Amino acid sequence: MTRTVYVNGAYLPEHEATVSIFDRGFLMADGVYEVTSVLDGKLIDFDGHYARLERSLNELDMGNPTTYDDLLEVHRKLVAENGIIEGMVYLQVTRGNPGDRDFAFPPEDTVPTIVLFTQNKPGLANSPAAKKGMKVISIEDQRWARRDIKTVQLLAPSLGKMAAKAAGADDAWMVEDGYVTEGTSNNAYIVKGNTIITRALSNDILHGITRAAVLRFAAEAQMKVEERNFTIDEAKEADEAFITSASTFVMPVVELDGAAIGSGTPGSVAARLREIYLEESLKAAI
Amino acid sequence: MTRTVYVNGAYLPEHEATVSIFDRGFLMADGVYEVTSVLDGKLIDFDGHYARLERSLNELDMGNPTTYDDLLEVHRKLVAENGIIEGMVYLQVTRGNPGDRDFAFPPEDTVPTIVLFTQNKPGLANSPAAKKGMKVISIEDQRWARRDIKTVQLLAPSLGKMAAKAAGADDAWMVEDGYVTEGTSNNAYIVKGNTIITRALSNDILHGITRAAVLRFAAEAQMKVEERNFTIDEAKEADEAFITSASTFVMPVVELDGAAIGSGTPGSVAARLREIYLEESLKAAI
Numbered sequence: 001m002t003r004t005v006y007v008n009g010a011y012l013p014e015h016e017a018t019v020s021i022f023d024r025g026f027l028m029a030d031g032v033y034e035v036t037s038v039l040d041g042k043l044i045d046f047d048g049h050y051a052r053l054e055r056s057l058n059e060l061d062m063g064n065p066t067t068y069d070d071l072l073e074v075h076r077k078l079v080a081e082n083g084i085i086e087g088m089v090y091l092q093v094t095r096g097n098p099g100d101r102d103f104a105f106p107p108e109d110t111v112p113t114i115v116l117f118t119q120n121k122p123g124l125a126n127s128p129a130a131k132k133g134m135k136v137i138s139i140e141d142q143r144w145a146r147r148d149i150k151t152v153q154l155l156a157p158s159l160g161k162m163a164a165k166a167a168g169a170d171d172a173w174m175v176e177d178g179y180v181t182e183g184t185s186n187n188a189y190i191v192k193g194n195t196i197i198t199r200a201l202s203n204d205i206l207h208g209i210t211r212a213a214v215l216r217f218a219a220e221a222q223m224k225v226e227e228r229n230f231t232i233d234e235a236k237e238a239d240e241a242f243i244t245s246a247s248t249f250v251m252p253v254v255e256l257d258g259a260a261i262g263s264g265t266p267g268s269v270a271a272r273l274r275e276i277y278l279e280e281s282l283k284a285a286i
Numbered sequence: 287m288t289r290t291v292y293v294n295g296a297y298l299p300e301h302e303a304t305v306s307i308f309d310r311g312f313l314m315a316d317g318v319y320e321v322t323s324v325l326d327g328k329l330i331d332f333d334g335h336y337a338r339l340e341r342s343l344n345e346l347d348m349g350n351p352t353t354y355d356d357l358l359e360v361h362r363k364l365v366a367e368n369g370i371i372e373g374m375v376y377l378q379v380t381r382g383n384p385g386d387r388d389f390a391f392p393p394e395d396t397v398p399t400i401v402l403f404t405q406n407k408p409g410l411a412n413s414p415a416a417k418k419g420m421k422v423i424s425i426e427d428q429r430w431a432r433r434d435i436k437t438v439q440l441l442a443p444s445l446g447k448m449a450a451k452a453a454g455a456d457d458a459w460m461v462e463d464g465y466v467t468e469g470t471s472n473n474a475y476i477v478k479g480n481t482i483i484t485r486a487l488s489n490d491i492l493h494g495i496t497r498a499a500v501l502r503f504a505a506e507a508q509m510k511v512e513e514r515n516f517t518i519d520e521a522k523e524a525d526e527a528f529i530t531s532a533s534t535f536v537m538p539v540v541e542l543d544g545a546a547i548g549s550g551t552p553g554s555v556a557a558r559l560r561e562i563y564l565e566e567s568l569k570a571a572i
Contacts, residue, residue, distance in 0.1 A: 007307060014385075018304035019312060021293060021401045026305060027378070028440040029315035060441070061448075090387060092313070099300075100405065101376060103440065103447040103471055115307045119386065144442055145428035153439040154314040154389070155346070156430055161389040162347075185389055 240267030526553030
């Protein structure tokens with residue numbers, strides 16, 4: 001089936017969806033993105049993703065080519081057109097096409113480019129990976145300094161994912177100055193006793209929408225949360241580990257650099273948080 | 287006049303030149319580039335740029351969709367079609383269009399995308415800026431760790447250029463751990479007495495093609511070259527400062543963070559190196 005995608009106001013078959021070679025997103029990675037999950041045909045945490053999109057655009061002095069209502073409508077239309085029950089909607093905004101290349105920003109009246117497409121992922125909520133758990137390796141964090149802005153500068157995470165594959169693992173946790181920052185496309189957590197430990201928000205990591213929700217649910221469930229740095233060695237000694245992201249929700253990590261974490265099987269805290277997150281998010285889905 | 291540009295084997299009017307929204311260059315900044323100058327209608331340092339392109343592609347395990355001979359032909363055809371006497375040829379190669387988005391690399395048979403276009407810059411060699419000199423500010427280097435690979439992850443340099451503009455300057459020198467790495471799109475140098483000082487090659491800076499040529503010409507002209515780190519304070523106390531890049535050749539820097547360097551006018555070493563570089567490069571142009 002040919003997907004219908006959205007480019008600058010037009011709904012198009014995916015093979016006809018293009019941008020200019022002069023688009024700042026193509027020439028300079030001058031763009032930001034969001035990924036919103038779909039469960040039961042509804043959008044998960046849409047408000048959070050919209051708020052973060054606005055923040056990313058503001059941080060880069062980039063115009064917002066859309067509004068909350070319009071964007072919600074495009075999301076819903078793409079989900080309906082493509083018959084997505086479980087999956088994702090990917091959204092990218094770039095500084096647009098100034099018609100030539102220059103390091104300096106183009107004139108303010110350059111219209112930002114907006115692109116959306118769906119990804120069909122049946123079984124997203126009941127993922128077998130959530131029952132099996134993930135294997136993770138550690139790598140140096142090679143990314144730029146503003147990881148709080150969700151830009152398309154994704155070469156380092158992409159190379160990290162390939163390094164994990166080459167090592168027979170599922171993902172990589174990035175390490176800077178001895179401390180874990182996050183996974184290649186997710187936030188990282190360890191559990192010691194009844195305490196969930198995850199790095200505090202700063203420019204060093206993405207401000208995960210799923211992270212915010214999971215930490216809120218954890219607090220509501222009387223779990224203790226410590227937002228602080230941790231090392232790979234501490235993670236190896238943890239009782240559990242897991243990641244969160246918009247497309248994986250809560251996913252247990254059972255192995256780190258070849259060492260089993262806890263019992264080497266998915267832990268109960270991650271399982272409980274995944275259950276609560278899916279339940280609560282579905283209730284609030286729009 | 288409408289430019290003729292090149293996209294994946296086709297010569298097209300610039301307004302019809304597009305890439306898929308699924309191109310890895312657009313979605314993940316998974317692409318590398320080169321800029322080759324044109325003087326007298328001929329290509330400057332083409333061999334150096336081709337060699338660096340191959341190195342960048344290798345470092346990222348990316349396929350090379352072209353050959354030296356084919357690429358030279360495309361460069362020459364674009365220069366001729368667009369009547370470029372002085373200007374640049376921009377070249378970008380990405381990991382291509384796998385038809386969907388994934389952090390993992392696409393299958394090996396995914397054809398890389400190749401895009402080339404010209405920029406017409408009459409007066410490039412006799413630039414008034416070379417007589418006046420540039421004003422530079424210093425900023426923190428926010429880029430990723432592999433600046434030796436010439437990727438399109440150019441947000442930090444672009445933001446740096448805008449910070450310079452906002453401060454009434456022409457460019458920014460980036461500083462890491464107290465030492466200058468390079469300019470936003472050029473290598474940085476200071477001159478003390480008869481010694482040219484510039485940061486040594488490593489993953490921290492771009493391996494400038496113009497840098498290599500200029501250092502070779504400097505040695506041939508019996509100038510002393512020291513490849514080592516220097517600070518902004520040392521630069522402010524220098525007799526001269528300058529930058530090199532493929533599109534600016536050698537360009538004097540006369541002010542740094544508001545302080546005049548040397549006499550506050552272009553220095554004789556930079557002027558001499560610019561003269562030698564233009565003369566020798568033109569002789570070797572193809």
